[in-house]
Amino acid sequence: MNNSIQVINKYAIDTLTADRAQALRASALAAKHTLESGSGLGNDFLGWLHLPSSIDEQQIQAIEKSAALLRSECEYVIAIGIGGSYLGAKAVIEALSDHFAAYKTTAGPKVLFAGNNIGEDYLYDLMDLVRGHKFGIIVISKSGTTTEPAIAFRLFKEMLEKQEGKPFAQRNIIAVTDERRGALRNLATQEGYATYVIPDNVGGRFSVLTPVGLLPIAVAGFDIRALIQGAVEMEQEGDDQIMNYAITRNALYQSGKKIEVLANFAPRLHFLAEWWKQLYGESEGKGHKGIFPASVDFTTDLHSMGQMIQDGERTIFETVLSVGDQQHEVIIPSDGEDLDGLNYIAGKNVDYVNKMAELGTRLAHVDGGVPNLIITIPALTERYVGQLIYFFEKACGISGYMLGVNPFDQPGVEAYKRNMFALLNKPGYEEQSAAIQTRLKG
Ligand code: PA5
Secondary structure, three states, X not given: OOOOOEEEOOOOOOHHHHHHHHHHHHHHHHHHHXXXXXXXXXXXXXXXXXXXXXXXXXXXXXXXXXXXXXXXXOOEEEEEOOHHHOHHHHHHHHHHOOOOHHHOOOOOOEEEEEOOOOOHHHHHHHHHHHOOOOEEEEEEEOOOOOHHHHHHHHHHHHHHHHHHOHHHHHHHEEEEEOOOOOHHHHHHHHHOOEEEEOOOOOOHHHOOOOHHHHXXXXXXXXXXXXXXXXXXXXXXXXXXXXXXXXXXXXXXXXOOOOEEEEEEOOHXXXXXXXXXXXXXXXXXXXXXXXXXXEEEEOOHHHHOOHHHHHHOOOOEEEEEEEEEEOOOOOEOOOOOOOOOOOHHHOOOEHHHHHHHHHHHHHHHHHHOOOOEEEEEEEEOOHHHHHHHHHHHHHHHHHHHHHHOOOOOOOHHHHHHHHHHHHHOOOOOOHHHHHHHHHHHHO
């Protein structure tokens, strides 16, 4: 496929790993077959697999219409959600936005996020910001019962109703949730909110191309059609790149590289890495197995984590998101006195320096025993971000099956919730509550 993201693994595999990768090809093909035939564990959560090519025009138009309404009536739109109901939208919006959009006057509302933590001061500060301003809410929860977004929604719903009145609130609150079940579905029906459905067969971390991600992304002013088009391209023609990534990372894992660090040299990609960490962490971290997904922002983190990557325990491999074109050019000026000694790069654009830092880092890390896998992205546009999303999703499904886990469940995330509910004396948790009190006293 021309004009698409590509995987380069020549800095990632030595002879031994190349042999392992070759041996893993059959396992990868079997995993791909398991995924595509729907014959594996978690096969009731494969709705994302052909999602890009099956999103219908009516749904896109409805999302665009809702987004236009929120854009015309609101100065701020608060997207409330956590995990898969938060990270995809946040990642795409950040990847495509002006870095300083929050401080600039822009057309349309600022999209802000809540319900992704339980920080009291965070909520206070956000309430303080939107007080006296017209705002809307997109509340997103598949289960409809997650504590973090439920608290945030209760606060902002009450605030909006008091501030702007019930009719405005009813018009400018949109719920994205399960078609039938859950507290949020019931509440939305009772209040008469517009709603969008998260399909039963799409899990949270694979849901960015459903209304979960598409609605906030459209409200932020981005072209969801181009985003979907990019994902369709990857769905239809991306298998070679996807397989290359899945096979290489598993070969490295078998060589003792237990940690994958996703590195970028583009500050816009910070949250793309956060989304990726959830996708791979929740999908693969099971049965005491799985590549630990970590991330760094370079060159910033070369001045902190760079030491550990270069010289620490040799259990790391690095996957670099390498972006081709920048949107703007900034030339380093010449200085008559050259007191800072920078005239040797005068006349060069800043990205040239960044690219040399990227290359220099790659060579240093490979020399230091950190294999480097490269994913090239032609530019940070809707189309290529769409490609990247689908690329990582399908590679994750294949990788999870290669590892021998169910990539589509997340039983481990319940443990903290049970303890928290017991500590909060939530009805139904009396027994756990008593057990925890005894444990804490002991
Ligand atoms: O990937 C997942 O399933 C989780 O991260 C969920 O998205 C997250 O816990 C939020 O769940 P919900 O959308 O039900 O509020």
